[in-house]
Amino acid sequence: MTIPRPICETMLFLLPGSGHDAKVPTFTAAQAQIMMLRALYFILVVLGVTTPVHADCTDSKTQEPCVATDQWQINLAIGAGFRSNPLYGGHNFPLWLMPDISYYGEHWFFDNATLGYSWQLHDDIQLSLVSRLNEEKGYFHRRSAVNLFEPQFISSMGVAGPVQKVAMKQELSVAEADKRPLALDGGLQLDWFLPGLQLKLNWWHDISQQYDGQHLRLAASSGWQSQFGHWQLGVALAWKDQHLMNTYYGLNASEGEGLEYRALASWQPEISLHWQYPLTERWQLLSVWRHRWLNTDVEVPAGIGRIQSPLLQESTAHSWFIGFSYRFL
Amino acid sequence: MRSALWLILLVHTVAQAAPADAQCDQTLCWQIAPVVCIANQKSDSCQLDFRLSWQHPEPISLCAELEGLSLHCWQQQTSGELSYQAQIEGSAQLLLRSDGHPRLSRELSVLSRQPARKRRLVAPWSVF
Numbered sequence: 269m270t271i272p273r274p275i276c277e278t279m280l281f282l283l284p285g286s287g288h289d290a291k292v293p294t295f296t297a298a299q300a301q302i303m304m305l306r307a308l309y310f311i312l313v314v315l316g317v318t319t320p321v322h323a324d325c326t327d328s329k330t331q332e333p334c335v336a337t338d339q340w341q342i343n344l345a346i347g348a349g350f351r352s353n354p355l356y357g358g359h360n361f362p363l364w365l366m367p368d369i370s371y372y373g374e375h376w377f378f379d380n381a382t383l384g385y386s387w388q389l390h391d392d393i394q395l396s397l398v399s400r401l402n403e404e405k406g407y408f409h410r411r412s413a414v415n416l417f418e419p420q421f422i423s424s425m426g427v428a429g430p431v432q433k434v435a436m437k438q439e440l441s442v443a444e445a446d447k448r449p450l451a452l453d454g455g456l457q458l459d460w461f462l463p464g465l466q467l468k469l470n471w472w473h474d475i476s477q478q479y480d481g482q483h484l485r486l487a488a489s490s491g492w493q494s495q496f497g498h499w500q501l502g503v504a505l506a507w508k509d510q511h512l513m514n515t516y517y518g519l520n521a522s523e524g525e526g527l528e529y530r531a532l533a534s535w536q537p538e539i540s541l542h543w544q545y546p547l548t549e550r551w552q553l554l555s556v557w558r559h560r561w562l563n564t565d566v567e568v569p570a571g572i573g574r575i576q577s578p579l580l581q582e583s584t585a586h587s588w589f590i591g592f593s594y595r596f597l
Numbered sequence: 598m599r600s601a602l603w604l605i606l607l608v609h610t611v612a613q614a615a616p617a618d619a620q621c622d623q624t625l626c627w628q629i630a631p632v633v634c635i636a637n638q639k640s641d642s643c644q645l646d647f648r649l650s651w652q653h654p655e656p657i658s659l660c661a662e663l664e665g666l667s668l669h670c671w672q673q674q675t676s677g678e679l680s681y682q683a684q685i686e687g688s689a690q691l692l693l694r695s696d697g698h699p700r701l702s703r704e705l706s707v708l709s710r711q712p713a714r715k716r717r718l719v720a721p722w723s724v725f
Contacts (some may be wrong), residue, residue, distance in 0.1 A: 325714040333717035345722070368722050372715045379719035386718060396718060459718055468718075489720065502720065542721065556722050589722075 333466070333491070333500075335372050340597050343368040345554050347591010354562060354582035355407050363589045366556075384457065392461040402451040402474070404516040407585075448516050449478035465490050474512070481511025487538075497545030497553070504538040517564045517577040524578070527569035531577055534563045544593070554593040559586045622700045625659075627651040627693055634685055634707050642686045643707045649679040651693065651701075659700075662692040 325334035335341050349363040370379040377384050377396075386396035454475040460467040470485040487504035510533045518531035540558040547553060561584050564577040576583055619628050628650050634643035649661060656673040663683055671677040683689060685707055693701040 325716055333721065334714045335717050336712040337715050339712065343721075366722055367724060370717065370719070372717070377718060379717065380722075380724045382719050384718065394716070394718065457718065459716070461716060466716075500721075540720075554722070 335370055337372050337374070339371070341368075341370045342596040343593050344596065345589065345591050345593035347554070347589055349556070349587065349589030349591070351587040352582065352585050353407050354580050354585045356579060356581045358407055358581070361406075363587070366589060366591075366593075368593070386457075394459045394461075396457040396459070397454075398457045398470070399452065399454040399475070402453045402472075402479075402512075404512070405448055405450045408448045408516075449476075451478035452476040453483075455482075464492075479512050479515035481509040481513075481515070483508040483512055489540075497543055500540075500542035502538075502540040502542075504540075506534075506536040506538065508534045508536065513564065517579055518566055519578060524569070529566040529569060529578060531564060531566045532574065534565070536563055537561050547592075550595045552593045552595075553591075555588075555590040557586075557588045559584060620701055620703065624655075625651065625653045625657070625693075625695070625700055627701050627703075629691060629703050629705075632703060632705050634705070636707050636709060638709050638711060641707070641709075642684055645683045645685050645705055647681060647683065647691075647705065649681070649691070650677065652676045657695060660694045662694060663705075664689045 345366040345368070346364065347366075351361040351363060353360050368380060371377065372379070375385050375387070377386060382398055382400040384396040384398040386394050389395050451474050453472040455470060455472040457471075458469045466489050468485075468487045468489075470487075471482065472484070473482045474480055483506060485504055485506040487502060489500055489502035491498060491500045493499075510531065513531035513534050516531075519527075519529040521528050538558065538560040540556070542557075543553075543555040545553040562580065563583070564580050565574040566577045567574055619626050621627075629647055631645065631647060634645040636643040651659065653659075653675055656675055658670070658672050659674075659677065660670040661668040661679055663681070668681055669677075669679045683705065685705055688704050688706040691703045691705055692699050
C-alpha cells in the first residue's frame with residue numbers, strides 16, 4: 269500500500285533518516301502508522317506539560333506575540349545555525365547573527381522587513397495592507413555554477429508515472445541564475461486571534477511586475493508557556509501560482525539546452541517551532557527550527573509527466589538556529 | 598546635590614500651590630483635581646479620589662453627575678465643594694447641571710504606567 273503524496277510530504281519531518289534523496293517518497297502502512305504515533309506523541313508531550321498563552325496583550329507579563337507600541341523593538345541573536353539552499357550548487361546561508369526588529373504605531377507597522385498598515389476590524393480580527401520583498405530570489409544569491417543535468421537526480425518513476433530520463437549536461441552560470449528577478453510583493457493580511465491560537469491569511473501579488481503572479485499563505489500558530497520556557501508551534505500552507513514558480517524554477521530553452529521546462533503551480537506545507545527561555549530581563553536562550561516542502565514540479569518537455577525542477581537538488585528547505593538573544597530596547 | 602534638593606522642593610511647592618485648572622461657562626467656574634487616574638494597564642479599573650469646587654456670583658442651584666449618576670446637589674449657593682471616590686474604567690464624564698441643563702463637563706480618564714501593547718502581526722525572528 270502506498271500513501272498519497274500530500275500525506276507523505278506532511279510526514280517527511282518524522283521520517284527516520286530520510287536524507288535528501290527522498291524526491292518521490294512511498295511508505296508502507298506500518299511506516300505511516302509509526303509516523304502518526306510519533307506525531308501524536310510529540311503533540312501530547314508539548315501540549316501536556318504546558319499552558320496556552322492568551323494573546324490579548326492586556327497582561328504585561330505576556331511576552332509574545334505582543335509588542336509595546338510607538339517604540340522600536342530591537343533584538344539580536346548570536347549563535348549557530350543555517351538556512352538550507354535547495355538549489356544545485358546552492359550554498360547554505362550561515363546564521364551567526366539574527367536580527368528581530370519591529371515598530372508598531374497606531375496603524376503603521378514595520379516588522380522584520382514587512383511594512384504594513386493595519387485596521388482593527390473586530391476585537392480579535394485585524395486586516396492589514398502589507399508589502400515586502402519576495403523571498404524566492406534569496407536562494408539564487410548564494411549559488412555557484414554547476415552541472416544541472418546529472419542523471420542522479422532524475423528518478424525513473426515520477427509522481428505521475430514513468431518520466432523521461434535526462435542525461436544531458438549543461439552548466440547554468442551564476443549570471444544566468446541571477447536573471448531571476450528581485451520582486452516586491454504587496455497584498456493583504458488577515459489575522460484572527462483565537463484563545464491560544466493565531467490564524468493568518470496572506471494574499472501577495474507582485475507589484476513590481478517581475479513575475480506577474482501571486483501567492484497565498486494560510487498559517488496557524490500557537491504559543492505555550494511551560495517550565496522549560498515559551499514555545500511557539502506553527503504550521504502553514506502556501507500556494508504559489510505558475511507565474512511565480514516558472515519565473516524562478518522553470519528553465520527556458522536556452523537554459524535547458526533547447527528544451528523548455530515549465531514550472532507548475534505549487535503547494536508548499538511548512539512547520540516551525542520556536543523556543544525561548546528567559547535568562548535575565550534582556551537575555552534569552554533562543555532556538556528556531558523550520559521545515560518547508562517545496563514541490564517545485566516542472567512539466568517534462570516531451571509532455572509525458574512531471575519532475576522536480578532541474579534547478580533543485582533538494583525537495584525541502586529547512587532552517588535552524590540556536591543561540592542567545594539580547595533585547596536592546 | 599543640595600541644589601538638586603532645593604530644585605525638587607521648589608517644583609513640589611509650586612505644584613502644590615498651583616490651583617487646579619479652572620473651567621468657566623460665563624460666570625460659572627469650576628475646578629477639578631486630579632482628572633487622571635494611574636493604573637498598571639489602561640484597561641484596569643482605577644480608583645480616583647477627586648475634589649470639585651465651583652463658584653458663581655449669584656446664588657444658584659447645581660447638581661454634579663458622573664456618568665449619569667448624581668453625586669451631589671447644591672441649592673441656591675454661590676460656591677460649593679465636593680470630594681468623591683470614583684471607580685473609573687477607561688474614562689468617565691463629570692457634569693455640572695443647572696436646572697437640568699448641562700453647564701460644564703470634564704472627562705476623567707485612566708492612564709497606564711505600562712506602554713500600550715499590540716499584537717504582533719509578523720512572526721518573531723522571521724527574517725531567517
